[in-house]
Amino acid sequence: MENFEVLVVEGLKKSYGKVKAVRGISFTVNKGEVFGLLGPNGAGKTTTVEAIVGLIQRDEGQVLLLGMDPRESYFLVKSRIGVQLQVVNLFPRLTVLETLQLFGAFYTKRLSEWEILDMVGLSEKARSLVEKLSGGQLKRLSVGLALIGDGEVIFLDEPTSGLDPQSRRNLWEIILSLRKHGKTVFLTTHYLDEAEKLCDRVAIMDHGEIIALGRPRDLIAEHFQEKAIEIPRLMVGDVALLSSLPGVNRVSDDDEKITLYTRDLTRTFVAMSSFAEKKSLALDNVVVREATLEDVFLKLAGRRIRE
């Protein structure tokens, strides 16, 4: 039977001196899926990616990427994957097109530079020097470089951070089209909405450990049967009163907003309306929504992913 696991990670550990960046994580990635590694800054995502693709030495654990240990078969593995990292060291005096040509030359099988330029929206910048690119354009070029070798598994480390909303959406389209073409995408992000839209499965990472793993919908359903009601923080002083409203079984409270989780939206809302009326509060800015991965992270980690 064909092996559908393109990546197997088992007990992976990596420390930098006293900092335990990755503390023994295990997961598998299946062929053709978009797999998301989610977590706040410093969770250990980049270290995980770098250890998987063989850019840094792991301390302990097993990694099998396309059936090979990248530590032992680095160049063979590298010829079959594409990697975009957060820090890009490119040649500032080369043009965008030349940079793609240079990186493309490492691969026997490669896509055309113009196809890549079109995909990442940099056709008009083909003749511009790399040093003249904006942060967002550099990011898009680095994604293009990960795609030029037509790899089977594409690693994208925070590909959308620092991008404007339009470029972000374009990148989502690219990721979805990669999946359509049977590629496997390994994505790290701290945008949970992005993960929910794009990823077939996600691993949520915090302090070097995986604290949840599964399909976004399953994780949400596992942790929440409730709807969330968000109330701007400035509107209410008395959180205890809100938490005692009928139907409410949990409350989270931060600087920006209070979130009530209720299994009985109607009862909670009716009670909230009469509470608001008594206190002469307008409910205009109150939002009712389904639970999201943000809520899952908040529940498991005890804080928001971006603070």
Ligand SMILES: Nc1ncnc2c1ncn2[C@@H]1O[C@H](COP(=O)(O)OP(=O)(O)OP(=O)(O)O)[C@@H](O)[C@H]1O
């Ligand atoms: N080369 C290094 N030397 C020392 N410490 C490091 C090094 N690289 C990462 N770390 C530390 O390891 C921990 C995990 O960092 P890592 O970059 O893997 O996290 P991350 O989830 O990718 O976060 P970010 O999105 O901010 O990059 C952090 O505490 C970080 O400071």
